Amino acid sequence: MRDRKITLGHGSGGRLSHEIYNKLVLKYFGNPALDELDDSAIVKGGKDIAFSTDGYVVKPIFFPGGNIGKLCVCGTVNDLSVCGARPLYLSCGMVVEEGFAFSDLEKIIAAMSVECKKAGVNVVAGDFKVVEKGAADGIFINTAGIGRLERRLKVKDIKAGDRVLYLGEVGAHGTAIIIARGNLKIKGAVKSDCRVLSPYLLPLLSVPGLRFMRDPTRGGLSGVLCELAGGSGNSITIKEDALPISKQVNAVCELTGLDPLYLANEGAAVIVVAEKDAAKVIRIVGAQHAAPKIREIGCVEPEKQGRVYMQTASGGRRILEMLSGEQLPRIC
C-alpha cells in the first residue's frame, strides 16, 4: 500500500487532525492526563496544575490586529484559561530562519511581553535556534504554559437545557489572515480578534452553573461545538441569526465561499452554562474592562445523538459537521 503523506488538511483542526491525535499521539503517548484531549492537561503535583503547549506557524507573521508573538502568548494563556486554570508561567521556544530582521524579532518579543502583562504570566524558560535560509518560514514559535487549576471543568458535565454562550466574534482571525495573505486582492478593515481571555474567563470560575469552556481556534466554532456535542453525548442547537459575524467577515465569506463557522478565532470562547446562571455569566463578563461582546447562541438538547444542529436564518435546519481537510475556495 502507498505510504500516506501528511496533507495541509491534517493541520486544519478538523477530522484529519483528530486522526493524528487518535492514531498517532494517543497511540504512543496515551496517559490519563493526555487522554482527555482537552486544551490543557491537568497533572498531579501538590495542587493540581494545568499544562498546555502549542506551536505557532502563522503566515504572514505580522497581520492586522497582531503578530506571531501576540498570538503565541494569547493562544497558550487562553488554552489554560478555558480549562479553569489561572495562567502562571510560560516557556517559549523559537526557531528563526537565517536572515530574519532583528527589528522584527524585537517587535514580536515586545508584543509577547505586552500580552504577558495583561494575563499576569511570566516567560520563565526559553530556547532560541536559528536554522539556515529556507529551512523555516521566517519564524516558528512554540509556547508551553502552566496554570494553577482553580476549577475542574469537564465536558461530561454538560447537561440538557444548558445554554451555549459565545464570547467575541466569529471568524475575525481567519478572515484577517486571508486578507493579509494578499491572494484575494481585497482590502478590508478586518482585524484579528487575537487577545488574552483570562481577564474575562477567570471571574466565571465562581459561577456554580458554569459547565465548560473552550476557545474555537483552528476548526472554528463548528469544530468546537462538534467536540462538545460528541464529548457530552448531548446534541446542541444553535441559531444562525444569533451568531456574531461582522459584516466584513460575512462579505469575505460570501465572496470566497468559505464558511465562517470553520474559520479560526484567537480571542473567542464558547461557554456552556446552566440556564439559571446564563444571565449571570453575561453580566460578569460585561462588567470587565473592554470586554468583547458575549451572547447566547444556542442550547443543549435532551437528544443523546451528540450532533450539532443549526436553525438557519431563513427558517431551515441543518447539521453542522467538523471540517474535513482544509477549506478550499470554490470555482464560481
Next chain:
Amino acid sequence: MKHITEYRDSTLVKSLVRKIDALNPPACNLMEVCGTHTMAIARAGLRDALPPQIKLISGPGCPVCVTAQRDIDYIVELARQPGVIIATFGDMVRVPGTLSSLERQRGDGARVAVVYSSDDVLSLAEDNPDDEVIFIAVGFETTAPGIAATILEARKRKLKNLSFFVTHKLVPPALAALGGMKDLKIDGLICPGHASIIIGVKVYRSLSAEKKLPCVVTGFEPLDMVEGIYLLVKQIVEGRGEVENQYSRLVREEGNPLAIKTMYKAFEVCDVEWRGLGIIPASGLRLKQSLSELDASRRFKVKPVKSKEPKGCRCGDVLCGKIPPSACKLFGKVCKPESPVGPCMVSSEGSCAAHYRYLVVSI
C-alpha cells in the same frame, strides 16, 4: 452586505413556503442544475422547510464533479512534470484521479498554486520566469469569459511560460442530454443563476418548449430559491411548461453579449466527455486553433495513465440525478469528505459533499 439579509428573511421564506403549500402540489422532482444551488440549498436547510412531496435532485452543475476521470489523470500527470507549476481553483486540488490527486502530488513535491482569479496566473507566470505555469481551466459559462480574457491577455503580454489546460463545459447541451434520458423523471428545472447571467434566458426556450418542461432561472439566496421553486410548482400545477426568470435583477433575456463575445475570441465549441454523461456533442470549449501555442496538452507530452473510475463509486449516476448520494453504497462509509472516493464528495459544490456536510434532518 446590503440587501443580503432581506433575501434570507425567515418570515418571507415561510410565507412563500405557505404559498407553495396552498398550491397543493403533486409529488414532483425538481432538479437544481447548478452546484452552487446544491450547496446553497443545503446550507440554508431548505429541503427541510419545503413540503415533503417536493423532491430536489442535484444535476451535473458542479464543474469539478463533471470533469472526466481521464482529464483529472492528465492534470495529475502534468503536475508531475519537472519545472511545472499547476495553477488551479481550490476545488480541483483534492479530486482523486485513478492513481493520485493534485493534493497528493503536492505532498510529493509538485508545485500546485491555488488561485482565486484566473488573472492571478499572469503574475504567477511573470514572477516565475524559469518555470512553466499551467492553468487548469474548468467550469461552465460562468468562468469561461474571465478565463478567455486572461488567455487573450497572456498572448498580448507574450508570456512564453504560461499555458492552459482547457476542459470547459457548456450548460445547455448537458440539459438537452439529460432531457433525453429515459430513466430520469424531471418535472422542473431550477436553472443556474450565475451561468445564466452570461448565457441569458433564451437558451432554455427550445428545450422547455420541446419537452414542455418548466424552467426557472433562479438566484442563490434562500428567498430566491424558494421563489424559484414556487414558480416551478405553479407551472406544474397549472400544466404549463415554459421558461421564467426569477433572477431578473441580474439575468437578462440575451445574457451578457460582451462576455460571450470575449469567450468565443479564445475558445471554440467541441465535443467533450462528462463524468456520468459520456461524450456530449458540442458541449465543451477548447482553445481556438490560432491560440494553440498556449495549449498545455500540445506543449507537454505526458504519458496517459489507464484511467479507471473508482470501483463502486456512483458519482456518474448522482450527477445525472438518477440516484441520491445516500443510494451509493460507498456514501458516508468508505467515501467521506476526508477520504473522498469520487469527485462529488470533494468539491464544496458536489452533491455528495453537500448531503454529507449539511445532512438534512426532520424536525
